[in-house]
Amino acid sequence: MKKTSWKKYVLGLVSTSALVLAACGGGEEATETNSTSGEAAADTTLQISVDQGYVEYVEDIKGAFEEENGVTIEVTERDMFEQLEALPLDGPSGNAPDIMMSAYDRMGSLGQQGHIAEVTLANDDQYDDTDRAQVTLDEKIYGAPSVIETLVLYYNTDLLDEAPTTFVDLEALAKDDQFAFENEEGKNTGFLAKWTDFYFTYGLVSGYGGYVFGEDGTDPTDIGLNNEGAVEAIEYATDWFKNTWPQGMQDVTSADAFITDQYLNGKVGAFIGGPWQAASLKDAGVNYGVSTIPTLNNGEAYEAFGGGKGWVVSNYSENKDVGQAWLDYVTNTENQNKFYDATNEVPANQESRVYATEKEDELTTAVINQYKDAQPMPNIPEMAEVWTGAENMLFDAASGNKTPQESADDSAKLIKESIEQKYTN
Amino acid sequence: MSSQTEPHNVKNEKKAMWYSSIPGLGQLYNGQLFKGIVFLAIFIAFIVEMIVFGFDAFNGLITLGSTPIEDHSLFIMIEGTLQLIITVIFLAFYALNIYDAKRVASIWNRGQKVNVTVKDVMWNVYNAGFPYLLIVPAYLMMAFTIIFPVLVTLFMAFTNYDFYHIPPANLIDWIGLKNFMNIFFLSSYRDAFTSVFSWTIIWTFSATTLQIVIGIFTAVIANQSFIKGKRFFGVIFLLPWAVPAFITILSFSNIFNDSIGAINTQVIPLINELPFVEIGRIAWKTNAFWSKIAIIMIQGWLGFPYIYVMTTSILQSIPEDLYEAAKIDGASAFQRFREITMPMVFLVAAPTFITQYTQNFNNFSMIYLFNNGGPGSVGGGAGATDILISWIYKLTTGTSPQYSMAAAITLIISALVIIVSLTVFKKTNAFNMEDA
Numbered sequence: 001m002k003k004t005s006w007k008k009y010v011l012g013l014v015s016t017s018a019l020v021l022a023a024c025g026g027g028e029e030a031t032e033t034n035s036t037s038g039e040a041a042a043d044t045t046l047q048i049s050v051d052q053g054y055v056e057y058v059e060d061i062k063g064a065f066e067e068e069n070g071v072t073i074e075v076t077e078r079d080m081f082e083q084l085e086a087l088p089l090d091g092p093s094g095n096a097p098d099i100m101m102s103a104y105d106r107m108g109s110l111g112q113q114g115h116i117a118e119v120t121l122a123n124d125d126q127y128d129d130t131d132r133a134q135v136t137l138d139e140k141i142y143g144a145p146s147v148i149e150t151l152v153l154y155y156n157t158d159l160l161d162e163a164p165t166t167f168v169d170l171e172a173l174a175k176d177d178q179f180a181f182e183n184e185e186g187k188n189t190g191f192l193a194k195w196t197d198f199y200f201t202y203g204l205v206s207g208y209g210g211y212v213f214g215e216d217g218t219d220p221t222d223i224g225l226n227n228e229g230a231v232e233a234i235e236y237a238t239d240w241f242k243n244t245w246p247q248g249m250q251d252v253t254s255a256d257a258f259i260t261d262q263y264l265n266g267k268v269g270a271f272i273g274g275p276w277q278a279a280s281l282k283d284a285g286v287n288y289g290v291s292t293i294p295t296l297n298n299g300e301a302y303e304a305f306g307g308g309k310g311w312v313v314s315n316y317s318e319n320k321d322v323g324q325a326w327l328d329y330v331t332n333t334e335n336q337n338k339f340y341d342a343t344n345e346v347p348a349n350q351e352s353r354v355y356a357t358e359k360e361d362e363l364t365t366a367v368i369n370q371y372k373d374a375q376p377m378p379n380i381p382e383m384a385e386v387w388t389g390a391e392n393m394l395f396d397a398a399s400g401n402k403t404p405q406e407s408a409d410d411s412a413k414l415i416k417e418s419i420e421q422k423y424t425n
Numbered sequence: 426m427s428s429q430t431e432p433h434n435v436k437n438e439k440k441a442m443w444y445s446s447i448p449g450l451g452q453l454y455n456g457q458l459f460k461g462i463v464f465l466a467i468f469i470a471f472i473v474e475m476i477v478f479g480f481d482a483f484n485g486l487i488t489l490g491s492t493p494i495e496d497h498s499l500f501i502m503i504e505g506t507l508q509l510i511i512t513v514i515f516l517a518f519y520a521l522n523i524y525d526a527k528r529v530a531s532i533w534n535r536g537q538k539v540n541v542t543v544k545d546v547m548w549n550v551y552n553a554g555f556p557y558l559l560i561v562p563a564y565l566m567m568a569f570t571i572i573f574p575v576l577v578t579l580f581m582a583f584t585n586y587d588f589y590h591i592p593p594a595n596l597i598d599w600i601g602l603k604n605f606m607n608i609f610f611l612s613s614y615r616d617a618f619t620s621v622f623s624w625t626i627i628w629t630f631s632a633t634t635l636q637i638v639i640g641i642f643t644a645v646i647a648n649q650s651f652i653k654g655k656r657f658f659g660v661i662f663l664l665p666w667a668v669p670a671f672i673t674i675l676s677f678s679n680i681f682n683d684s685i686g687a688i689n690t691q692v693i694p695l696i697n698e699l700p701f702v703e704i705g706r707i708a709w710k711t712n713a714f715w716s717k718i719a720i721i722m723i724q725g726w727l728g729f730p731y732i733y734v735m736t737t738s739i740l741q742s743i744p745e746d747l748y749e750a751a752k753i754d755g756a757s758a759f760q761r762f763r764e765i766t767m768p769m770v771f772l773v774a775a776p777t778f779i780t781q782y783t784q785n786f787n788n789f790s791m792i793y794l795f796n797n798g799g800p801g802s803v804g805g806g807a808g809a810t811d812i813l814i815s816w817i818y819k820l821t822t823g824t825s826p827q828y829s830m831a832a833a834i835t836l837i838i839s840a841l842v843i844i845v846s847l848t849v850f851k852k853t854n855a856f857n858m859e860d861a
Contacts, residue, residue, distance in 0.1 A: 092497050092593050109825070114494070114594020183690050184706070248684025250711040253797050258685060315594070381588060384825035392802045399711055401801065414613070418806075421611050422827070423589070 044071045046322050049078045049097035057342040058330075065329050071322055080309070087115050091316035098317035099326055101309045102143055104134040108379030111142035116312040117320050118142060122328035126349045133216070133376040135310050143310035144327040145348035146339070150374040151203060151304040152366040153293045154281065155270035156263070163291035164191075164270055170294060173269040174244045181267070187246045189262050193272040194255045195237045196398065198390040200272060203304035206375060207296045208233035212386055217378035220419050225390060226408035234397050234404040236297075241398030250398050252391065275346070278363050290366040292373075306374030308348060340364075346371075382419050389415035436530035442523050451526030455533065459543040464522055471515050482508035489584070490596050498597035499586070506576050510568055581832035588825040604833035614830075617807040617816070625812040628721065629786045635725035637778055640732025645766060647733075648740045659737075666730035674794040677723050681709040681795075711800050713809035720795055720810060724785065732781070735774055743769050775853040783842050787814045813838050 050058055055077050062073040076097060083100050087110070090096035102110065110116045118140050121127060127145060135143040155163050159178070164170050173179065173190030181187040194200045202212075209229020214222035224230060241250060248258045260277070262268045264284050272293060281288050293302040311330055313323035329335065336352035339345070340359075346367045347356060356364050377383070393411035396402045402410065436455060445451025449465030486505025490496030532539050540546045550558070584590075585600045608614050647658045665673070680687045689706045696702055709719045743765065751761045771778075785791075792798055792815045798808030807816040813834060821831045 088591055092500070109588065113588065113591045115591075181684070183684060187684075246684035247706065247708055247711060248682050248686075250708075250800070251683055251796075252799050253678065253710070254682055257679075258682070261685065381825055384588075388802065388806050395711075395799075395801050399708075399801070417613050421607070421613050422587070422825070 044319055044322060045074055046071050046099065046319060046326060047074045047076065047097035048099040048326070049076045049083050050101055051080050052077050053343060054101070057339060060342070061330070061335050061338060065326060069322060069325055071319070073326075084110065087314065087316075088113070091115060091314060094316070096314050096316050098314055098319055098323050100312055100314065101146065102312045103309055104143075104145075104307055105377045105379050105383065107135055107142040107310065107312060108137040109381040109384075110312070111137055111140060112381060115315055116142050117315045117317070117323070119144060119313055119324055119327055122331060126331065126333070126351065128350060130306060130371075130374070130376055131348055131350075134306070134308065134379070137379055143312040144331045145308065145310045146331060146336070147310075147345045148306060148308040148348045148367065148371050149275050149346065150306045150367060150371045151200065151272050151274055151293060151302075152363070152370055153270055153291050154263075154273050154277070154288050155291065156266065156268060157287045157289045159266065160269055160289075163289055164294050165291075166295045167297050170270060174240075176269070179267055179269055181246045184246050188244050189246065189267050190269040191271065192245065192249065192259045192262065192268055193240075194249075194259065195240070196250060196252045196255055196391065196394050198387060198394070199305060201233075201237060201390075201394055202375075203272075203293065203302040204237060204296065205230045205233040206303040207300040208236075208298060213378045213380065213382070217376060218380060220380060220382040220423070223412050223415055225386075225393065225415070226405075226412040231405050231408050234394065234408055237394060238397045238404055241394075242400065250395060252395060275363060275367050290363045292366055292370045301373040302370075303373050303375050304370065305377040306371050307377055308346075310348070382423055385415050385418040385422070389418065436533040438527050438530040438534070441526040441530040445523045445526035448519060448522040451523070452529070455526060455529040455539070456541050457529065457539070457546065458541070459546050460525075467515075467518065471511075474511070478504075479508050479512070489598060490592075493595055494593050496596065497593040498590075498595075499592045502580055502584075502597070503577060506573060506580065507569075509576070510573060514568070578832050578835060581829055582836050584829050586829040586832075587827040600829075604829050605837075607830065608833060608837075617803050618834075620803045621807045621811055621813055621816050624717070624810070625786065628717070628812055629782055632721045632724035632728070632788075633778075633782045633785045635721060636728030637732050637781065639725055639729040641736050641770065643729065644733045644736035644740060645762065648737060662733050663730050665727055666734075670727055671790060671794065673727060674723065674791055677719075678710075678795050681719050683708055683711055710796050713801055716796055716800055716810050720791060723795065724788070724791055727791075728781065728785075732774075732778075735777060736770055739770050739773050740766070771853075776850065779846060779849050779853070783846055786812075786842060787838070788812070789814045789818065793818065 048058055055075055058073075058075050062075070065071075066073055080101050080103070083097070084102055084106055087096050087100070100116075102116065107116065111118070119142065121132070121135075121141060121144060131145045131148075132141070135141055135145055153163065160173075164173065170191040174188045176188070176190050179188050179190035181189050195204070205211075205225065209224075210227055210233055211217075211224035211230075213219050214224070246258075249255055251258070259268065259271050259273070260280065263271060263281070264286055266286075278288075278290070293304065296302060311327050313320055313327065317323055330339075331349060333349055333351040333355075336347040336349040337355050340347045340352060340356045344361070344364070346364050347353060353368055357368055378386075389411045393407050396410070397404045397407040401407075441451045441454050443451075444454045447465075448468040449461040449463070452461035452464055455461075482501075482504045485496075485501035486509070490498045490501050529539060540549050582604055583599055583601060584597045585603070586597045589595065590597050608618050643658075643662055646652070647655055647662065652658070681689075683689060683706070686709065688709065693704050693706065697704060707715050709715050747765050748761055751765060756764070789812075792810060792812050796808075796810060798811035798815050798819065801809045803809055803811075806819050808819075811819065817831045817834050817838075820827050820834070
């Protein structure tokens with residue numbers, strides 16, 4: 001008896017499933033259609049998502065804009081990178097904000113993939129060519145510049161009377177016994193830079209004549225990371241890694257922490273860092289000065305990547321025109337001045353930069369001056385391959401796995417190959 | 426209704442089956458009104474569903490959309506997959522309904538009792554099929570929470586879903602086996618895949634074996650009768666397990682720092698105090714070989730308490746008189762361990778040991794948190810200590826994600842894990858749920 005009946009149960013099982021499914025299927029249909037139409041309310045709301053540090057500023061300035069345009073602005077707080085990661089998924093389902101901020105180097109690929117909308121820049125005399133290049137890809141503008149940042153030199157005012165101005169000064173620091181590293185014989189922490197990270201190395205490479213993608217960072221077939229100048233720069237960096245710095249500086253994951261740790265212990269004379277590091281030094285209560293990065297030994301400036309953030313409009317937004325108006329409003333001189341006062345971050349607007357310089361903040365002045373020598377980071381998607389390929393370029397040379405020339409050649413080849421194999425449409 | 430005995434009905438089985446090509450009609454022919462109506466209702470519901478949603482979904486699954494922005498290829502693929510599952514369930518129902526028509530007809534012909542009335546059918550379902558009624562929701566959940574995502578991943582591996590083709594601005598297309606070809610033939614992936622894969626195998630084998638060996642060793646030692654303070658040792662050995670691994674790995678990452686880590690600045694100098702020992706500073710995090718050694722050691726430390734606890738409990742169940750007898754026969758301690766303890770432990774714990782291997786095969790957090798897959802790289806975006814799973818992570822995150830490539834590698838990983846686990850499980854009879 002048992003043998004014959006199981007099939008009957010399976011039948012029951014399957015038909016019940018089918019019934020339940022049929023019931024569910026009907027329900028699903030209904031919910032799908034009305035989720036997207038929840039956007040169009042009678043009174044337009046503009047959703048703006050910003051980092052925690054900017055919420056107050058946006059709340060502060062939004063009143064005038066709301067009155068002028070007859071919209072309500074909702075500010076949500078979310079980490080910028082998180083928000084950008086989520087946009088491709090949230091956008092199509094109608095859950096993405098209308099306005100966000102984006103780092104310059106993400107705008108290119110986001111724009112190309114169609115996640116952020118093309119915009120126009122309000123008045124041209126606010127920006128120079130570098131600023132425009134930051135937000136432009138293939139002649140299309142994808143954002144309004146808001147913040148600029150580039151690397152600067154931090155130095156310990158307790159130990160140094162004045163900021164080092166040339167790399168010769170830095171080399172002298174590294175011979176000073178007060179900065180000798182006690183755990184490793186003959187090593188010194190007078191000057192440190194996270195040169196395993198290509199973001200930090202680029203200024204050096206570029207100063208010696210290396211480049212990433214051709215003259216203006218848009219030609220992915222022309223990689224200049226293994227030309228004569230670049231190799232010379234890598235040799236110079238390798239010399240620091242091998243003969244001056246402790247082994248821990250080669251550790252890509254913890255070099256940052258190592259530098260900060262040593263600085264707080266008063267064992268570092270000067271180090272290259274980003275403006276975002278100032279806050280933690282301030283919190284730690286140590287004295288520091290900020291200046292531009294010293295001149296290289298060949299007399300050239302340290303041409304670090306210029307980066308920063310701008311305002312972007314989601315391509316999924318239903319109020320792109322209002323979004324455009326917000327971009328124009330938030331980046332005008334008055335609001336950029338307010339922005340500087342509120343966040344102490346260097347505004348992209350040229351007129352506001354003058355305003356910020358007048359405030360005589362050391363960090364601000366250093367960033368603005370350094371930015372004159374900065375190069376816009378290439379924003380074509382191929383740049384992603386450079387980060388992975390070049391990160392190991394320095395590591396391999398520094399750790400002695402390869403000679404600088406080999407290391408540069410291998411990296412350039414890897415970047416070239418990756419681009420050829422992954423970026424062929 | 427009084428249950429009167431039906432007159433002897435002769436039903437043509439073939440006919441019943443043909444009728445049932447439209448579900449329900451065969452049942453009606455067999456005089457089972459209620460069943461027939463239910464089956465017919467299911468059939469009609471399916472037809473309606475096909476017209477409203479199904480045909481588009483299937484069509485979408487083949488084309489994956491035609492106009493960017495309007496068509497979101499990924500959603501289209503997901504809808505198609507859903508439709509696929511629904512259709513498979515319906516086809517199973519369809520086959521069974523034909524079979525049912527035949528079966529009931531043959532029952533008629535044999536002159537046995539057929540459930541005709543609603544009450545009888547329901548009663549039969551309740552009586553005989555009650556357990557199945559309870560299982561149905563679980564099965565449905567399984568279909569949509571396990572099979573469905575797996576299918577989507579499977580499909581994804583055969584598309585060109587990467588940063589150039591991110592919906593809705595761009596469409597995704599089927600590209601067949603190209604991703605798998607790329608893994609094996611494109612230089613940037615091939616070199617990476619072989620070196621990452623071989624390291625993954627080495628890592629899985631060494632780290633897991635290490636933790637199992639340490640676990641069994643400590644358990645056997647701590648369980649010897651002459652050991653004093655077993656409680657105390659028990660607690661000590663459990664500590665690595667009690668601290669969240671996430672935090673442990675991060676702090677180990679600092680402890681192993683080449684220049685200011687405790688291992689190089691304190692532990693090694695302390696060891697060097699011993700006569701005739703002279704170890705230099707070791708490049709734990711800046712040399713690929715030492716990085717691998719460090720990761721394996723840390724995993725041994727993190728993983729052994731679990732094995733220790735399990736072995737300890739197994740040891741409690743080994744009868745003491747076995748050892749007594751062995752002693753009288755003059756077996757040495759090592760022989761006793763090899764001939765009695767080991768077989769007993771493995772008999773019970775073999776499946777658990779296997780799961781430990783599979784777990785380490787995909788031990789993402791250990792690799793990612795310790796050194797982010799570094800130091801240095803082996804091409805293809807993979808670091809020197811990256812295992813397959815952390816390489817996939819690197820492929821799918823960042824500014825130029827390659828989801829389809831990651832899906833392809835995921836399939837390869839899953840196939841490997843499944844094959845290895847199944848073989849070993851079969852070998853160790855872990856799934857023989859019979860009484861020994």
